[in-house]
Amino acid sequence: MAYVLKDNHPDLPPPRSEVGVVGWLRRNLFSTWYNSLFTLVTLYLLYRAIPPFIDWALIQAHFSGTSRASCTGGGACWVFIGDRLPQFFYGFYPAAEQWRVNIGFAVIVPLLAYLHLPRAPGKLWVGVFTLFVYPILAFFLFSGGLFGLTYVPTTQWGGLMLTLILAFAGIVAALPLGVLLALGRRSKLPILRSVSVVFIEVWRGVPLITVLFMSSVLLPLFMPAHVEVDKLLRALIAIALFQSAYIAEVVRGGLQAIPKGQFEAADALGLSYPKSMALIVMPQALKIVIPGIIVTFIELFKDTSLVVIIGLMDLLGITQAALNDPKWLGFAIEGYLFAGLIYWIFCFGLSRYGLFLENRFHTGHRR
């Protein structure tokens, strides 16, 4: 007689404590005694922080009205933001002329969107237009003085508009310069190499503030007495020089990652140095460093806020100005929350976009 099971026993369901909500809770929140402790403490802290915040920001808050008299209770006063909204976006750009800024941004958005289509005809030319022709057209559109457009000096540009202009123009100027510097640093020519190294190390070694100070205090001294350099242009020069050094290091990383065989293959085909760089090496190097360039761009976007210190009214500068308005004193938290949210949306969006690009250009170079 043998007690042998002839057919398979059906699989038993997992214990009830391991599946469903209970199982999830046990695995993720209460797996050990100290995890349970962490969970309880965290929950308590969240309970102390989140409901009061929602109460302040939404439930007790005031949304409609035109003056601070509308803000009576203890909640947030979003009326202040609403009242100041045009300034947050356009700075002191005259209200009657703000359509020009709107047109400028209405043009750039579809252009950028077109560039992100995976396959589109004439992408190269659209790209060249966006990077090199559009900024010039936009400058004349915004500043006017031509074709019957009212002249708006750059001192009146401000708010988010100025932040975006600084960031976009900064990257457009810094990218080609950075690529050249990276090539210079990797060059076999000793003088070219040392000039690039000194340039890169000097700009990377000092804080952006001192570069901005230099551009605002020293640039007028460096120029012949009759040359007047616009304040915005000075800031742009500082940002572009500073950022190109960072871009150069990012691109150098990409160049170093290209296998030697690629350079040799280009030489074997008899390509000249510019051609082998432009057709073989750079496309691969730039593809590898896309995440790095995006990170640099995010840093640039955040760093544009430093122009406040030399007196330009970008988004943060306008926020500071709004908070010092005697009519609206005491709403610092609302102001900073709003400005911070705008910066956050742009930076977070960019970082997600960087991830997306990384996946799209992923052609098996990562192992």
Place this chain on the structure above:
Amino acid sequence: MSNHQASATPWWLNQRIRGWIAQLLVIAFVAGFFTFVAYNTQVNMQARGISNSLSFFGQEAGFSVIQSLIPYSSSSTYGRVFLVGLLNTLFVSVIGIIFASLLGLVIGIARLSSNWLLARLAGAFIETFRNIPLLLQIFFFYFAVMQVLPTARQSFDLGGLFFFNNRGVYLPRPVPEPAFWAVVIAFVVAIGGVIWLRRWARRRQEETGQPFPVFWGGFGLIIGLPLIVFFLAGMPLGWSVPQLRGFNFQGGLVAIPEFTALLLALTIYTAASIAEIVRSGILSVSHGQTEAARSLGLPNQRVLQLVVLPQALRVIIPPVTSQYLNLTKNSSLATAIGYPDLVSVFAGTALNQTGQAVVIIGITMGVYLTISLSISLLMNVYNQRVRLVER
């Protein structure tokens, strides 16, 4: 390419000659640029009556500074102003680096925690503070937090020892008595003892195979020895606790609002970046390494100490160092809220008073450049030592 062919190519296609032409052009451009700038600067400075000398360093500055680590009064010289600013920059940077490392380490580990809530919270912290400009955070802590704290009379009170009000943060200050030097000596002796213990433990392990718990031994020595001496010497340490006298606090240690706001913002902003670096460093050590170490029979602590940490640190330390460097450079944002750092008092107030733009900006940039280059130099040495040696 043979010699025959090389001579057949026209000279303007010769690589070497092209290289030299390119380099000569670069030299000409750089030299021309600097001549242009130097000439203009000289003309402009003469026109504005600015002399280009360092003599202003000996002149009386005539303004006061709200925080200085060395004696300073408004009759001190500009040279003294420079030193005060430099020390303040280094002070806030060093404290910021310590706090940011600790906070970053905790948050980086929390993000890897198996506790879902904790990991999510750490992720939210990182994404929030990394994506908002540092200057905005400094302004927030200064104008929206420090300045809305209550007045000195109604300050937040933490156990009667710590006080928070709109004039700053007040903490108890240790006051060493004369006999305290004995404790300091004991501490120095303990450090020497730990170094000796390490050597001895290593030698013993090499000879007999017996490991010695160096960490706990050293820990006990460094904490224990000074503590024993401290009690033997009759506890020669008093505390100066801040006390409200009239309208303000007396005694204790005070962190002025400018310092507190700057330190908070620098710490939080940098900690968010360090947390990500720590996380990627820990993740970079492949699980196979841990398994291999376990299968050799190493206990958990030794796995961490001998296998995981050395490999993770190789990934973590270079980017963390550049974060330290960034923090030091970012401390220059102090000028926006008036904390008297180098940029604020020297490249700000001193420059406005003397008009010596070229010299002052040059010196300021030189100081930061020196700090940066020395740190990169140290980092390169470190990298050479720990990098993977392949074929």
